Amino acid sequence: MYLAVFLAKGEIAVVENTCTHVGSPLDGGAVIDQRVHCPWHGWAYDLRSGNLLTAFGERPGIRVFPHRVENGEVIVQLEDDLRN
Numbered sequence: 001m002y003l004a005v006f007l008a009k010g011e012i013a014v015v016e017n018t019c020t021h022v023g024s025p026l027d028g029g030a031v032i033d034q035r036v037h038c039p040w041h042g043w044a045y046d047l048r049s050g051n052l053l054t055a056f057g058e059r060p061g062i063r064v065f066p067h068r069v070e071n072g073e074v075i076v077q078l079e080d081d082l083r084n
Helices: none
Strands: 003-008 011-016 035-037 044-046 052-054 057-059 067-070 073-076
Touching (some): 011 067, 011 073
Antiparallel strands (some): 035 044, 052 057, 067 073
């Protein structure tokens, strides 16, 4: 699994780094407000919820991971951590 970390409007977001369209990495995409846009075809995802943003409303999209910042490092809680 690959993750992408974004800083948008002063907030850090950690998300799955794969567009649901054709698998493009999202880490090269433009961030506008709280949205990341896929660099291949422009699909947009909300960085807070992970939802895919479409002309017809929001749809399930990518996973968003809980995280915290300690001593300037982003610590990500992965799914395996939730089981402990």
